[in-house]
Amino acid sequence: MDFIDVIRALGEKVSRLKDTIQTEEATKNAFVMPFIAALGYDVFNPLEVIPEFVADLGIKKGEKVDYCIQKDGQPIIIVECKHWKEELNVHNSQLHRYFHVCSTRFGILTNGIIYRFYTDLEEPNKMDDKPFWEFNITEISDASVFELKKYQKNSFDVDQIVSAATELKYTREIKKIVGGEFSSPSEQFVRYFAKQIYAGVLTAKVMEQFSPMVKKSLNQYVSDQISDRLKSALSNEAEASKVERDPLPQPAEEAKGESKTEFTEQEQEAFFIVKSILRTKIDGKRIFHRDTLRYLNILLDNNNRKTICRLYLNASKKYLALLDEKGKENKIEIASIDDIYDYSDLLIHALLRFEQPAEAELT
Incomplete structure (x- = not known):
């Protein structure tokens, strides 16, 4: 196991x-x-x-x-x-x-x-x-x-x-402090917001009025963020579903074997390494993986038309594969998954090809 x-x-x-x-x-x-x-x-x-x-x-x-x-x-x-x-x-x-x-x-x-x-x-x-x-x-x-x-x-x-x-x-410790302020805002915390939006003197009565408003605003902000993320997730799911209906050509053996694959511990580590490299440029939540029988696909926005790289880790020799504009693979042999860090610039370049084409040309 x-x-x-x-x-x-x-x-x-x-x-x-x-x-x-x-x-x-x-x-x-x-x-x-x-x-x-x-x-x-x-x-x-x-x-x-x-x-x-x-x-x-x-x-x-x-x-x-x-x-x-x-x-x-x-x-x-x-x-x-x-x-x-x-x-x-x-x-x-x-x-x-x-x-x-x-x-x-x-x-x-x-x-x-x-x-x-x-x-x-x-x-x-x-x-x-x-x-x-x-x-x-x-x-x-x-x-x-x-x-x-x-x-x-x-x-x-x-x-x-x-x-x-x-x-x-x-x-x-910071999370504890933030959690405490969300559940019961301190006077200092309430004052920080109140003095930026209230022109008058912050008397005890004014502070008493602002305290529940600050608490309500904080919780409403969190709710809005959760709602936005759910909408984004549903949108990505819809996009993925659309792509699945019209996928790129794939070898029959891989398509058949995809349901039998196992996202191994080594593949998980490699995925997190790639994600940590790419999140310096974009939100990490936009980086997805799809496992096949032969390799691990790393995708932007869960779209298999936006393949950032492929990782071949299940054989004696390991490879990091980058795709050119025509979809042709360029394999780089790696001794261990830690070697992926050595190719950070290439991975970022592959990402920017989809995200910011103009910037990618200058890289």
């Missing part, structure tokens, strides 16, 4: 079995150890996963963290576990103490359902009070699975994770 399927299967298992799990030890065995194993670490190899890892605190000896994950003989993640019914907030300080005496940059506090990730962004070698990221494994999103892949044994990179952690931490 692909990584995303393994994680979702574990989430379903947790939902199904949690009511039968009566102890913290059972939580570790049934939920947490399979999670660590899903990341690619051998939970039965003491050189990779050390249970009851000793983390002595000064004169206080015998303190132990539930698991220490190692790579190349060095601790990389410590994991503190609690029973699935326990609230994690009250155990934050315990992980904080362990983190201080371990040489790792990352700590996980979990009850087998909620996973909270910590590091030392604010002060070196001192765990931040707040997690930079958390997720519920029974409700995990595709985006969270994509983020979680950074912690797999075969892709673990401290610098890459710390960089991502910084963005996750502050994005998370």
